[in-house]
Amino acid sequence: MRLLNKPNRLMLTRICYASIFLIVMLFSSPAWAQEVAPQDNATQEVPGLDMSEATIAKGKELFVGRCQSCHAVTDEVVIGPGLKGVLERRELPWLLKWIRNSQALIQSGDPTAVQLYNEYNQTQMTSFLDLSDDDIKAILAYVKSAENQQQEAAADGAAQAEGGEAAQASGLNSSYLTAILVGLVIVLVLVLAVLLLIVSLLTRFLKNQDLPEEDLEVVNEKIDLTAPFRSKAFLTVVGVFFLLVVAKAGIDSLMDVGVQTGYAPTQPIAFSHKLHAGKYQIDCQYCHTGVRKGKSANIPSANICMNCHGEIKRGSPEIQKIYAAIEKNEPIKWVRVHNLQDFVYFNHAQHVQVGQIECQHCHGEIEKMEVVQQRSPLTMGWCIDCHRKTVVKAEGNDYYDRLLQFHKANAGKKPMTVEDIGGLECSKCHY
Amino acid sequence: MRFKQYTMAAVAGLCVLTACQRDYNDPGTEYAPNMYVSIPYEPLTQVEENKLTPTGANVLPPVPGTISRRNYPTKYVDEYGNEYDLGLMVYRTHPDSIEVAEKTLKNPLPATKQVIAEGKVLYERFCQPCHGAKGQGDGPVGQKYKGVANIAAMKFNDGHIFHVITHGKGRMWPHASQLNPLERWKIVHYVHVLSGDLPESGIVPGQEEKASETQEGTAAEQSSDVAMAN
Numbered sequence: 288m289r290l291l292n293k294p295n296r297l298m299l300t301r302i303c304y305a306s307i308f309l310i311v312m313l314f315s316s317p318a319w320a321q322e323v324a325p326q327d328n329a330t331q332e333v334p335g336l337d338m339s340e341a342t343i344a345k346g347k348e349l350f351v352g353r354c355q356s357c358h359a360v361t362d363e364v365v366i367g368p369g370l371k372g373v374l375e376r377r378e379l380p381w382l383l384k385w386i387r388n389s390q391a392l393i394q395s396g397d398p399t400a401v402q403l404y405n406e407y408n409q410t411q412m413t414s415f416l417d418l419s420d421d422d423i424k425a426i427l428a429y430v431k432s433a434e435n436q437q438q439e440a441a442a443d444g445a446a447q448a449e450g451g452e453a454a455q456a457s458g459l460n461s462s463y464l465t466a467i468l469v470g471l472v473i474v475l476v477l478v479l480a481v482l483l484l485i486v487s488l489l490t491r492f493l494k495n496q497d498l499p500e501e502d503l504e505v506v507n508e509k510i511d512l513t514a515p516f517r518s519k520a521f522l523t524v525v526g527v528f529f530l531l532v533v534a535k536a537g538i539d540s541l542m543d544v545g546v547q548t549g550y551a552p553t554q555p556i557a558f559s560h561k562l563h564a565g566k567y568q569i570d571c572q573y574c575h576t577g578v579r580k581g582k583s584a585n586i587p588s589a590n591i592c593m594n595c596h597g598e599i600k601r602g603s604p605e606i607q608k609i610y611a612a613i614e615k616n617e618p619i620k621w622v623r624v625h626n627l628q629d630f631v632y633f634n635h636a637q638h639v640q641v642g643q644i645e646c647q648h649c650h651g652e653i654e655k656m657e658v659v660q661q662r663s664p665l666t667m668g669w670c671i672d673c674h675r676k677t678v679v680k681a682e683g684n685d686y687y688d689r690l691l692q693f694h695k696a697n698a699g700k701k702p703m704t705v706e707d708i709g710g711l712e713c714s715k716c717h718y
Numbered sequence: 719m720r721f722k723q724y725t726m727a728a729v730a731g732l733c734v735l736t737a738c739q740r741d742y743n744d745p746g747t748e749y750a751p752n753m754y755v756s757i758p759y760e761p762l763t764q765v766e767e768n769k770l771t772p773t774g775a776n777v778l779p780p781v782p783g784t785i786s787r788r789n790y791p792t793k794y795v796d797e798y799g800n801e802y803d804l805g806l807m808v809y810r811t812h813p814d815s816i817e818v819a820e821k822t823l824k825n826p827l828p829a830t831k832q833v834i835a836e837g838k839v840l841y842e843r844f845c846q847p848c849h850g851a852k853g854q855g856d857g858p859v860g861q862k863y864k865g866v867a868n869i870a871a872m873k874f875n876d877g878h879i880f881h882v883i884t885h886g887k888g889r890m891w892p893h894a895s896q897l898n899p900l901e902r903w904k905i906v907h908y909v910h911v912l913s914g915d916l917p918e919s920g921i922v923p924g925q926e927e928k929a930s931e932t933q934e935g936t937a938a939e940q941s942s943d944v945a946m947a948n
Contacts, residue, residue, distance in 0.1 A: 352871030356855050357888075359864075366865040366889065410888075543740075545749045551742040567858045570843040576896050583762050588779075594891040599863055618775040623763060626745065629756040660742070 335379050336428045346429030349422055353415060360433035367407060370430045371437070379427075386423050388414045545628075551660035552622040556608050565654035571646050579640040582633070586621055589613050624659050625650075631667075632716050642705075643680045674710035678702040791900055797832045800923050807899035813885035813892075816878060823877030827903045829910070831920030837908030838918075840901050844893060853912035865889040870912045879906045 350360075357366035373382070377399070384392050385400060389412040392400040415423075493506050515521060563569050572578050577585035589609050596606050612619050627633050638644045647653060651662030663669060681687035681703060694703040709715060740746055748754060755765055761777035768776050780786065785806060794802045804826050811819045827833050842851075850857040853870035860866035865888065874882075883902045886892040897905070910916040 351854070352868050356865050356867045544747045545754075547745045549740065549742070550745050552745075553743055567847060567862070569847045569859065572843045573847065573896070586762060588895070590895055594893065595859065595863060597891050598889050616773060618773050618777075626754065626763075628754045630753055658742075 336374075336424055336431065338428055338432065342425045342428050343432045345422075346425035346427070346432075349418070349426050350429050353413075353418075354426065357412070360430055361437065366410065367412060368403075371434055374427060374431060379424075382427065383420055383423050385412075386415060386426075387418060388416060390414060546664050546666055547626060547661050548664045549660060550624060551658045552624060553658070554622055555620055557605050557658075559657050560653050560659060561655055561657050571653070578635045578646070581636055584635045589619065624661050625665065627665055630717055632718060641680075641684070642677070644677075670716070671711060674705040677705050679705060679708060790898075794827055794900070796828050796830045796923065798830070798923055800828065802826060802828065804900065807903075809880075809884055809899060811881060816881050816885075816887065819877040819881035820875055821877065823880055825876045825880075825903050825906050827900075827907065828923050829907045829916050829921045830923065833904055834907050834911055834916065834918060834920045837904035837906070838911070840897070840905050841908045841912075844897060845905065848890075853909065863889070869909055870914070873913055873915065874909070876906050876910075879909050 354370075359365050359369045360371065362369040362371040377385075381397075381399065389400065389404075391414075393404050418426075490506060493502075498506065563574075564571065571584075574587035574591050575584040576587070576591075577583050589612055592606075592609050593613075596609065600606055609619070611617075638649075639646065649663050651660070653659065679687060681691050687703075687708075690708055691703060694707055698707065704710070756763060759768065759776040764776045767774040771778060785808065790806075792804050792806060794804055796802070807826070811822075841849075846857050848857045848860040848863055848866045849855055849869055850860060850866075853868065855866035855868040857866070867888070867890070869879075880902055881887075882890060883897060883905060884892060884894045894902075907916060911918050
């Protein structure tokens, strides 16, 4: 008997080839990345400048302290011009005069100075009368050395571009796992196919044999897939499950009335808390100025946006909306996310300043939200639950001294919670 | 056949029920919304446009030149019990007259440990994003913003710092709407800590003169005369 006819044998060989290929893929080393040979870093000498390491270090310190806020060592314009190639553009004595007191040079009528002043919107450069010639030379030496480093970096970049293909190849490394998984799935499917093949072959083989009645029944048996679904037990389980789900959904939707957890309305301007509070770590109070002072945390007015966006990202269409609002003197209609009912009193200052509760305690991880979403239910049960659990931050707050005394006399060692100072009284929040 | 129909109905029903996910823009059902919304005008909540105000918003900007007097401090008591009269701290120097501010203004607050600690907290909330924890202009925003002054390296005097916080300078925009004068003066002390002119532990009021003589010399004394004359 030949269980494996010709097509089947062919298939087996193919499976073998496939597995060998997979194994080779698995164990072959992905280290194709090339090493980039370091470039010669001979510093270019400049007449009149001491290019020793000590001077450059001193210059760097001075540059970071005095110049960096307005000048970059590259050719990028920050406030003033980028300083790349400044020693080629200008004479050293002129630079010394200009850096020490640019205004004096402009007033003396120096044509270069006047042209520069007008070119940069007549912005005055700060005078540095306290810097000596040596200090300024040290700064220029640092600028020069930074320039040289940039050139080296550019050369390195070119060298790396050559090895770009190699870098891409090593990037494949991460997608290896997926390839292996896909390979495994294919192998498993093939195994299943082979097993089914064997079963059908055996059945066909047995049908041709002389078998007793009982055995024939087994061989000829048809599998009825719908039978289990029609059984009473199954239908009862489904019925009960259905009723339970209906009941749960009904109760949920009733409990959901007036509770807006998950509400994340689209705002008129796509402001991202993730970017501002998360990436740039701007404190909540910078914009929500009222949070430690009053009942409301405040929605910042457009002038606070302008503190940064008067200068940066001015072209963004979202920020253009703020400019438009300011020009037309129209309020920006932000959609309120946390709608506490009017019959409940809530005060931010009480909770944030006195209670020292983090904003995130109620508002969730605001610094990770692209669009602000209401995370807490703001139900009375939620408020009361927290008032029962939270211990009053009484240390260092004279207001609580006598309350603490009374509390200790009455309750002993049990910590003083918000409940103990009347945090559950109706009229504290409803009046 | 009936069984089959029931099963199908049940499965369809389950799908419908579990698929119920509220849209993010939908606040859901409200019970008795007429009790939810305030009848008097609320500055930061409103459902309908206000027909009485020019912009349609309930909230109005304060009248120019007015000072909020509610909880407005005119005295400061330091941790040693000394009282300092601050007056109304009205600051009318023109934005362009930073030299005047440099010459005439002196911090009315003592540089005690507590004032510096409060100044530090305010600095961290309002200045640090740009100027960085040590004042070197390397905060997370400052690196992106560019052109942020290194306030630790530049020895600014009281009046200069106060004026810049109030009116801004260069690329920095005014912060007067976010910080009241008292808070600004606290920050001024902390900026001096960052530039190394004051110790972070502060100065005990009796010993103040000695410290200012050694560190700021005659200029500080002159400006203190002017401040007292005001």
